[in-house]
Amino acid sequence: MAMGVPTDADLVRRARAGSREAAGDLFERHWPGAWRAARVVTGSRAMADDVAQDAFERAFAALGRFDEQRPFGAWLHRIVVNRSLDLLRRERRLVGLDSPDRIESEWRDLEAEDRALLLAVESLAPQRRVVIVLRYGLGYAPAEIADMIGVPVGTVHSRLARALEDLRGSEREEADVERT
Amino acid sequence: MSSELEQRLERVLRGIEPASPTTEQAKAAALAAREGSGLRSRYRLALVAAALVGALVMTGVTLAASRTVREVVGITDTPPRATHHSRLPHSPLPPGSGGFAAFGNGRLWLASPSLAIADEPHSAAELSPGALNIAVGSGHALVVRRLSDGGVAWSHHTTGHVVAAAWAPIGTEIAYVVQSRGTAQLRMIEGDGDHDRLVAGSVSAVTPSWRADSLALAYVSSGGRVLVHNFFSQKTHAVARRQGCPAGRATQVAFAPRGTLLAASIVDGNLLVGDPNRRPMACTGVSAAKGPAPPPRLAWISGRTLVASLFDTVARLEVRGQGVASVASVKAPSGVTALTVSPDRRQIALGLWRGDRLRLVVATMPVSGDRDLRIVRALRSLPDPAAGYTLIWR
Numbered sequence: 001m002a003m004g005v006p007t008d009a010d011l012v013r014r015a016r017a018g019s020r021e022a023a024g025d026l027f028e029r030h031w032p033g034a035w036r037a038a039r040v041v042t043g044s045r046a047m048a049d050d051v052a053q054d055a056f057e058r059a060f061a062a063l064g065r066f067d068e069q070r071p072f073g074a075w076l077h078r079i080v081v082n083r084s085l086d087l088l089r090r091e092r093r094l095v096g097l098d099s100p101d102r103i104e105s106e107w108r109d110l111e112a113e114d115r116a117l118l119l120a121v122e123s124l125a126p127q128r129r130v131v132i133v134l135r136y137g138l139g140y141a142p143a144e145i146a147d148m149i150g151v152p153v154g155t156v157h158s159r160l161a162r163a164l165e166d167l168r169g170s171e172r173e174e175a176d177v178e179r180t
Numbered sequence: 181m182s183s184e185l186e187q188r189l190e191r192v193l194r195g196i197e198p199a200s201p202t203t204e205q206a207k208a209a210a211l212a213a214r215e216g217s218g219l220r221s222r223y224r225l226a227l228v229a230a231a232l233v234g235a236l237v238m239t240g241v242t243l244a245a246s247r248t249v250r251e252v253v254g255i256t257d258t259p260p261r262a263t264h265h266s267r268l269p270h271s272p273l274p275p276g277s278g279g280f281a282a283f284g285n286g287r288l289w290l291a292s293p294s295l296a297i298a299d300e301p302h303s304a305a306e307l308s309p310g311a312l313n314i315a316v317g318s319g320h321a322l323v324v325r326r327l328s329d330g331g332v333a334w335s336h337h338t339t340g341h342v343v344a345a346a347w348a349p350i351g352t353e354i355a356y357v358v359q360s361r362g363t364a365q366l367r368m369i370e371g372d373g374d375h376d377r378l379v380a381g382s383v384s385a386v387t388p389s390w391r392a393d394s395l396a397l398a399y400v401s402s403g404g405r406v407l408v409h410n411f412f413s414q415k416t417h418a419v420a421r422r423q424g425c426p427a428g429r430a431t432q433v434a435f436a437p438r439g440t441l442l443a444a445s446i447v448d449g450n451l452l453v454g455d456p457n458r459r460p461m462a463c464t465g466v467s468a469a470k471g472p473a474p475p476p477r478l479a480w481i482s483g484r485t486l487v488a489s490l491f492d493t494v495a496r497l498e499v500r501g502q503g504v505a506s507v508a509s510v511k512a513p514s515g516v517t518a519l520t521v522s523p524d525r526r527q528i529a530l531g532l533w534r535g536d537r538l539r540l541v542v543a544t545m546p547v548s549g550d551r552d553l554r555i556v557r558a559l560r561s562l563p564d565p566a567a568g569y570t571l572i573w574r
Contacts, residue, residue: 015214023214027207035198035206045199050537050561052198053206057298060214087536114192121193136186137193164185171185 008072016063027056030073033138034080040133041084043122051087055079077138078148081130088126120170128163131156209560212298277523278311278574279327282540285567290314295327304356306345311574315354317342322356324373334373344387348394355379355388355397366399379409380416387570391435398442398456404429406444408456419456425463426450431475438483441499445475449490453504464497464504466490477519479528481545487528489516494530494553496546508546512553520571527556531569538565
């Protein structure tokens with residue numbers, strides 16, 4: 001009989017009962033998304049490494065207090081976003097984001113158009129980067145995002161709309177530059 | 181319906197992937213955090229159970245001794261066996277290392293082949309020679325745990341919080357500083373937890389340092405002076421400084437791993453170095469920069485050479501005759517706030533301040549001609565870089 005893929009709730013339950021394998025599976029399942037969210041919000045690979053790792057450490061250390069009825073991914077991503085914004089608030093004064101050259105080099109394998117889009121996302125205000133990565137990078141619905149970051153769903157919609165408008169503006173500017 | 185821009189965003193953003201070494205490191209840390217949390221909670225449970233058993237004993241249950249009671253009900257003083265994963269560093273310890281610990285702001289991280297500790301609250305920490313045991317300050321007690329299984333070897337009640345501890349190189353004694361009601365005492369206890377006695381009644385909360393032969397102990401008085409207590413003669417004397425050396429409190433003292441040389445950190449990036457029994461100590465600056473600066477960090481490499489850091493400068497110094505010469509000076513990528521030398525004396529471990537994190541790295545020993553610090557391995561990052569971390573590598 002084929003075994004079904006365990007749900008997050010199954011893995012959380014087993015991890016809490018002491019299963020290292022289940023905790024490892026939970027990590028494998030959610031690490032890419034957590035790192036992606038941290039990478040987009042912080043704008044820095046190094047900061048993303050720290051934030052995502054720190055979020056997992058916090059989440060796993062608090063697994064015993066986690067409400068199994070709630071989605072683990074949303075809980076984890078909420079920690080990631082909050083930690084990213086906290087870090088950004090403090091670190092911005094000291095080191096700033098990765099330089100455009102460094103970002104260019106990190107994403108040199110992408111098509112120029114896609115690279116330009118990522119650079120445009122990098123230049124959005126942090127709160128707009130948050131909704132963009134949660135919506136398009138992780139696939140959350142606006143209502144889920146609202147619940148996750150603690151704002152009304154209307155605010156999520158308006159942030160998304162403004163972020164998309166900013167990105168379209170950036171693309172228009174790119175096109176204008178290429179024409180001149 | 182999604183616009184073309186939204187579809188591109190989905191495709192491009194979902195293609196962002198972390199690097200695999202980062203993933204492995206983070207996975208080890210996450211699993212360690214889960215196990216550490218479980219271990220702590222099971223330990224708390226054991227303590228509660230032990231307290232209940234203790235109450236039963238007090239109410240007349242006829243069992244001879246609490247040790248017997250705990251054995252009968254299956255509770256021991258030994259916490260559950262810890263994970264085999266080394267949490268700090270995440271990758272295996274370098275050959276010849278028995279343990280690596282980072283302690284700062286009342287939190288302890290430890291990696292060893294058999295015991296790992298992540299972010300545990302303690303007031304002090306020290307690894308024994310050969311990394312067989314770890315001594316920690318826990319509440320009003322000095323507790324020694326075995327690294328082999330994490331079990332408590334012994335626990336000694338103290339009058340206050342233990343704020344510093346230093347294991348004698350021969351392993352038979354521990355000097356420790358206990359702070360109570362605003363004053364700190366320097367005390368000493370045998371390695372098996374017996375024969376606790378007072379060494380000095382008014383000291384600073386600075387880790388004392390044993391001479392290589394374990395017959396003398398350097399410490400910092402409450403006024404900031406460097407003192408040396410000789411256990412053979414039972415006499416204590418203040419270390420003299422050469423004329424022209426800056427005054428000011430010492431913040432770190434360290435005897436060389438061989439011989440009798442002593443070094444101490446003082447204000448404005450200066451070190452005192454010399455044999456405290458022979459002549460006044462010489463002073464030297466770690467970097468050429470003048471002006472206000474914090475005391476440097478220092479660690480001995482051999483009987484006559486040491487490494488010291490100030491801001492982002494890491495210097496290798498050598499004692500020559502009555503003076504001290506800089507033989508190499510390199511730049512770290514950011515400020516260095518913690519420093520130690522590997523057991524084989526070939527590498528150094530540093531804490532580099534980056535943003536609101538302290539990044540622990542291993543680097544090669546600076547050699548003449550080097551301009552930049554050569555980092556050979558990143559360990560992990562820790563919170564609160566201003567916490568004044570102590571790194572212990574055995």
